Amino acid sequence: MATDYNFPDSAARAAAAAQEAPGEFQTEKMSLAMGPSHPSTHGVLRLQLELDGETVTRADPVLGYLHRGDEKIAENMTYNQFVPYTDRLDYLAPLANNMAYAIAVERLAKLEVPARCQAIRVLTAEMARISAHLMGLGAFGLDVGAWTVLLYSLEEREKLYKLFEELTGARFTTSYTRIGGVTRDVPEGWLGRVGAFCDQFLPILEEILKLLTRNKIFMDRTVGVGVISRADALSYGLTGPNLRGSGVGLDLRKDKPYSGYEQYEFDVPVGTTGDCYDRYLVRGEEMRQSVRIIRQVLARFPDGPWYAPDARRIFAPPKDKILTSMEELIQNFMIVTEGPQIPPGEVYFEAENPKGVLGFFIVSRGGGVPYRLKIRSPSFCNLSILPKACQGILISDVVALLGSMDFVMGECDR
Amino acid sequence: MSADLVSTLQARFPRLAPRPSADHPAVNVPLEDVVPLLRCLRDEHGFDLLTDLTAIDWSPGATPRFTVVYHLLSTTRAGAYLRVAAPCAGTEEAPVAPSVTGLWAGADWHERECYDLMGVRFEGHPDLRRILMWDGYPYHPLRKDFPLAGIETELPAEDVAAETGTRVVAAPMAGGPFVASAGEINLTEAEPRAKDESWSDRAPQPGHTPLRQVKE
Numbered sequence: 001m002a003t004d005y006n007f008p009d010s011a012a013r014a015a016a017a018a019q020e021a022p023g024e025f026q027t028e029k030m031s032l033a034m035g036p037s038h039p040s041t042h043g044v045l046r047l048q049l050e051l052d053g054e055t056v057t058r059a060d061p062v063l064g065y066l067h068r069g070d071e072k073i074a075e076n077m078t079y080n081q082f083v084p085y086t087d088r089l090d091y092l093a094p095l096a097n098n099m100a101y102a103i104a105v106e107r108l109a110k111l112e113v114p115a116r117c118q119a120i121r122v123l124t125a126e127m128a129r130i131s132a133h134l135m136g137l138g139a140f141g142l143d144v145g146a147w148t149v150l151l152y153s154l155e156e157r158e159k160l161y162k163l164f165e166e167l168t169g170a171r172f173t174t175s176y177t178r179i180g181g182v183t184r185d186v187p188e189g190w191l192g193r194v195g196a197f198c199d200q201f202l203p204i205l206e207e208i209l210k211l212l213t214r215n216k217i218f219m220d221r222t223v224g225v226g227v228i229s230r231a232d233a234l235s236y237g238l239t240g241p242n243l244r245g246s247g248v249g250l251d252l253r254k255d256k257p258y259s260g261y262e263q264y265e266f267d268v269p270v271g272t273t274g275d276c277y278d279r280y281l282v283r284g285e286e287m288r289q290s291v292r293i294i295r296q297v298l299a300r301f302p303d304g305p306w307y308a309p310d311a312r313r314i315f316a317p318p319k320d321k322i323l324t325s326m327e328e329l330i331q332n333f334m335i336v337t338e339g340p341q342i343p344p345g346e347v348y349f350e351a352e353n354p355k356g357v358l359g360f361f362i363v364s365r366g367g368g369v370p371y372r373l374k375i376r377s378p379s380f381c382n383l384s385i386l387p388k389a390c391q392g393i394l395i396s397d398v399v400a401l402l403g404s405m406d407f408v409m410g411e412c413d414r
Numbered sequence: 415m416s417a418d419l420v421s422t423l424q425a426r427f428p429r430l431a432p433r434p435s436a437d438h439p440a441v442n443v444p445l446e447d448v449v450p451l452l453r454c455l456r457d458e459h460g461f462d463l464l465t466d467l468t469a470i471d472w473s474p475g476a477t478p479r480f481t482v483v484y485h486l487l488s489t490t491r492a493g494a495y496l497r498v499a500a501p502c503a504g505t506e507e508a509p510v511a512p513s514v515t516g517l518w519a520g521a522d523w524h525e526r527e528c529y530d531l532m533g534v535r536f537e538g539h540p541d542l543r544r545i546l547m548w549d550g551y552p553y554h555p556l557r558k559d560f561p562l563a564g565i566e567t568e569l570p571a572e573d574v575a576a577e578t579g580t581r582v583v584a585a586p587m588a589g590g591p592f593v594a595s596a597g598e599i600n601l602t603e604a605e606p607r608a609k610d611e612s613w614s615d616r617a618p619q620p621g622h623t624p625l626r627q628v629k630e
Contacts, residue, residue, distance in 0.1 A: 063545055063546060064544075064545065064546040064547060064548065067546040067547070069555060069556075071531070071556060072555055072556055072560075072562060073562070076562050107436060107437055108436050110436070232519075234462050234463055234489065235518050235519045235520060236518075236519050236520040237463060237464055237465060237518065237520030237524075238520075239463075239465075248489055249489075250463075250487075250489045252493065254492075255489075255492040255493035256492065256493025256495075345434065345435070345436035346433075346434070346435055346436060346440070346497070347435075347436040347437050348437065348438060348466070348485050348495065348497060349437070350465065350487075357465060359465060359466055359485070361466060361468060361483065361485065363470055371470075372470050372471070374466065374468040376465060376466040376485075380523065380527075381465075381520055381523070381524075383523075384519075384520050384522060384523040385519075385520075388519070413546060414546075
């Protein structure tokens with residue numbers, strides 16, 4: 001009755017075939033499109049992978065799925081009209097982008113904004129850094145299988161978004177800066193609420209980081225994985241936590257301070273090996289340092305005007321003056337219709353954003369519209385190392401590597 | 415320090431000239447000097463990071479029409495920047511510049527982007543193809559003679575066309591973004607939802623109960 005079936009499994013069959021005909025055992029490489037809609041490619045990055053088994057032999061990133069032609073658009077509108085487009089670059093930290101863009105144009109106009117405006121910008125940029133890193137860490141945890149981190153970090157980010165909403169009117173696309181100032185002063189009691197957020201945030205941050213830092217699974221997935229050497233990081237133009245994770249202590253807030261960063265004390269964390277774990281540690285520490293900066297800003301928050309009052313051809317006058325005075329009405333009309341009047345020249349300004357160094361190269365021929373505006377996107381430069389960094393690693397480590405790079409395609413594709 | 419740097423460089427590269435700039439020191443060099451100059455800056459002056467590489471289109475008819483611009487940053491000398499600009503060679507339609515991928519691997523994508531959007535060909539680039547627009551796209555959209563509203567092009571989907579016998583075209587742009595008049599469009603034809611006139615804000619949708627009654 002009983003029949004003896006003998007079906008060796010496929011691995012055993014392959015091994016047997018290799019034994020029988022050595023040298024004729026053929027394997028073929030597999031081509032795999034990872035993305036553009038894949039949970040670990042954070043948006044619309046597509047990696048065209050060539051695989052030998054589970055090992056990546058070649059990776060070709062395919063970009064452009066989110067290309068909107070921001071640089072072309074910028075050449076066709078006034079300086080202030082472009083502010084909302086900067087929100088949509090690194091949409092996880094719009095306040096930091098707003099600030100970088102405004103400072104770039106102000107440098108071109110040789111315009112100094114008052115201390116209060118600088119303090120507001122530093123404050124919002126650091127809050128944006130915390131919110132971006134929270135998302136970055138949460139998504140990184142998610143990519144390597146740690147669900148809980150995201151739940152905690154999103155809750156904290158939500159608290160920040162509530163504060164952003166109160167300040168700017170929008171949770172996400174804030175468009176908070178104008179050339180020569182910001183859209184409005186901080187609301188009554190808002191600074192106190194930011195301080196209260198910091199007080200309750202630090203213990204929760206420690207709790208979030210505790211979920212990962214000594215987590216065996218997380219360490220197995222990240223320690224020694226996706227190593228980017230110091231020389232490679234410099235050669236590929238990496239910036240931000242990715243460069244610092246590889247041991248280069250470049251932080252423009254320290255090295256080329258802008259917006260009054262020189263007044264604040266903070267440390268620049270630097271990694272040693274340049275693996276995924278180092279990049280994670282750097283981001284975690286940067287959040288602590290951001291809280292430190294925020295507390296210093298709050299402790300000596302300057303009084304005085306929150307926009308450049310003497311920039312009459314650049315920053316629109318207050319609304320009550322527009323409605324009551326002819327001079328201000330004309331001034332407002334000119335700024336709205338023709339844009340802030342910026343002198344001719346070339347300027348390149350870079351700010352230390354959460355994802356890396358965001359740069360604006362602006363060529364002006366005078367008037368209210370830039371002649372050429374180039375956006376130096378940190379995510380674009382950071383991703384350019386992928387063909388090299390993915391070479392020879394396992395496909396599951398590609399996921400960890402991408403998570404640790406913390407990129408945003410809105411900024412990469414522009 | 416910046417004047418020092420420019421004069422030191424001038425001793426070595428006599429054709430180098432200072433370039434007007436609103437912030438960082440900037441120099442103009444002829445195209446042949448770009449690669450030796452950048453190598454010298456990287457190896458002897460500590461400018462180890464190529465942060466940005468781009469081109470400027472000085473509009474059709476200008477000479478030179480295209481200028482390539484490099485921004486260098488030093489990670490060892492805190493926050494020192496340098497801008498290097500060089501006019502492109504070649505014709506107005508096909509400007510040419512030397513590739514610096516041999517100096518910084520990161521220049522690879524910058525040069526691909528510059529080729530894609532501006533049409534500057536970088537000689538010596540290992541793999542100069544489009545990066546943001548798709549392969550086979552016929553224009554360089556950041557050039558000044560390219561219209562903001564774009565130019566409708568066929569989408570390259572040979573496989574779809576071969577299988578279905580239908581060619582793939584992009585969705586009509588209906589006048590395009592930033593165009594004040596929408597052109598001659600019949601909205602009822604262009605917008606499928608507009609065809610259904612059985613209900614509107616005046617006449618409510620059949621079978622639909624409004625959530626909230628507004629008291630007159």
